[in-house]
Amino acid sequence: MSFKNLQLTEPILKALDAQGYTQPTPIQKQAIPLVLKGRDLLGVAQTGTGKTAAFGIPILQLLNEKKHSKKGIKSLILTPTRELAIQIDESLAAYGKYTSLSHSVIFGGVSQVSQVQKLKRGVDVLVATPGRLLDLMNQGHVDLSHLEIFVLDEADRMLDMGFINDVKKVIRKLPEKRQTLFFSATMPDEIQNLANIMLKNPAKVEVTPPASTVDKIEQRIYFTNKPDKRKLLLHLLESNGIDNALVFTRTKHGADKVARFLDKAKIKSAAIHGNKSQNARQNALKGFKDGKLSVLVATDIAARGIDIDELSHVFNFDLPNVPETYVHRIGRTGRAGNEGIAISFCAAEERKELKDIEKLADIKIPVVEGHPYPMDLNAVPVQAAPQRNRNNNRQRRRY
Numbered sequence: 125m126s127f128k129n130l131q132l133t134e135p136i137l138k139a140l141d142a143q144g145y146t147q148p149t150p151i152q153k154q155a156i157p158l159v160l161k162g163r164d165l166l167g168v169a170q171t172g173t174g175k176t177a178a179f180g181i182p183i184l185q186l187l188n189e190k191k192h193s194k195k196g197i198k199s200l201i202l203t204p205t206r207e208l209a210i211q212i213d214e215s216l217a218a219y220g221k222y223t224s225l226s227h228s229v230i231f232g233g234v235s236q237v238s239q240v241q242k243l244k245r246g247v248d249v250l251v252a253t254p255g256r257l258l259d260l261m262n263q264g265h266v267d268l269s270h271l272e273i274f275v276l277d278e279a280d281r282m283l284d285m286g287f288i289n290d291v292k293k294v295i296r297k298l299p300e301k302r303q304t305l306f307f308s309a310t311m312p313d314e315i316q317n318l319a320n321i322m323l324k325n326p327a328k329v330e331v332t333p334p335a336s337t338v339d340k341i342e343q344r345i346y347f348t349n350k351p352d353k354r355k356l357l358l359h360l361l362e363s364n365g366i367d368n369a370l371v372f373t374r375t376k377h378g379a380d381k382v383a384r385f386l387d388k389a390k391i392k393s394a395a396i397h398g399n400k401s402q403n404a405r406q407n408a409l410k411g412f413k414d415g416k417l418s419v420l421v422a423t424d425i426a427a428r429g430i431d432i433d434e435l436s437h438v439f440n441f442d443l444p445n446v447p448e449t450y451v452h453r454i455g456r457t458g459r460a461g462n463e464g465i466a467i468s469f470c471a472a473e474e475r476k477e478l479k480d481i482e483k484l485a486d487i488k489i490p491v492v493e494g495h496p497y498p499m500d501l502n503a504v505p506v507q508a509a510p511q512r513n514r515n516n517n518r519q520r521r522r523y
């Protein structure tokens with residue numbers, strides 16, 4: 125199926141062609157016609173499925189087709205992180221390149237001056253994070269009275285990050301008559317309740333991360349001692365000639381320590397996490413995308429939504445406490461048809477996390493033995509020793 129079958133108009137088709145998109149992804153195939161018809165939508169999908177275009181394309185087309193007499197914000201896209209907000213705005217710029225629509229992005233952590241100037245000039249589609257949006261609304265810089273289409277992106281992450289009350293405050297200010305598109309990777313009760321309140325007779329579309337993507341990811345586990353993890357990482361980066369890797373740590377402090385250690389060892393690295401300024405985070409991301417940095421060390425929240433094509437390796441320097449996070453993390457590699465490798469370190473105290481991940485994903489992650497920094501087996505009870513079946517490479521995945 126091509127984009128032409130989705131009733132898209134020339135300016136949009138031309139822009140998609142310029143982006144090199146040939147076929148819609150499953151969520152785009154399902155969502156675009158529904159949004160074009162004016163339906164409310166509940167999209168259960170995570171980053172990496174093409175969901176930004178699934179809502180961005182029909183919004184741009186609907187607004188571009190209509191002759192608006194009044195100036196003002198016609199569509200608001202609310203998303204939890206600054207990185208996601210910037211990426212969505214960049215996508216709108218690309219998909220809307222041949223329309224006359226204006227778009228802008230607002231997020232916290234930077235001066236509001238240029239954001240306010242852009243709002244004053246008039247914006248058709250506004251991308252925003254909740255805190256800064258509320259600030260600017262309270263200061264009278266944002267008028268949502270002409271809003272037609274509202275998108276709540278990554279609703280479950282809004283809840284995780286403690287933004288749900290801010291989101292509710294924004295929703296109370298929206299016109300009652302509007303089209304609402306609601307996206308979430310998971311649907312815990314609180315999110316389902318919010319969807320029930322916000323959506324009118326919604327169509328539901330649900331996609332899991334493409335199995336083929338996850339299937340292409342080679343997963344390995346290294347049992348090691350906590351103090352040896354940095355040396356093991358350096359060893360693997362050097363001995364495997366790894367060009368670019370995203371390394372996940374559990375804490376911000378841990379991310380800094382790893383990045384400093386690698387930098388000292390002449391592996392160009394940077395850490396990104398919530399304590400870094402917006403500029404530092406953007407610079408690190410840009411340096412990584414441009415190939416000036418080989419390693420980006422990130423915490424889960426900071427890395428959420430980061431979209432890097434051709435990422436060859438993901439390292440779980442620390443295993444996540446929440447098993448679903450493992451699936452999200454490793455899904456950063458193996459994108460766009462490329463193969464990917466996900467390497468996890470497991471120290472004695474992380475065995476429970478490993479067990480939970482293997483249970484959730486219904487897999488046994490192959491163990492690499494014979495590496496230079498093995499777990500000190502005397503330090504852990506004998507029954508907890510890494511006795512694993514090396515021949516068991518069966519990897520059945522139900523993500």
Ligand code: AMP
Pocket residue numbers: 144145146147148149152170171172173174175176177431
């Ligand atoms: P998203 O899930 O919106 O973050 O998109 C993930 C990645 O897929 C982004 O790099 C998009 O540019 C890319 N993408 C989205 N739709 C398509 C498509 N139909 N064909 C090729 N790439 C796409």
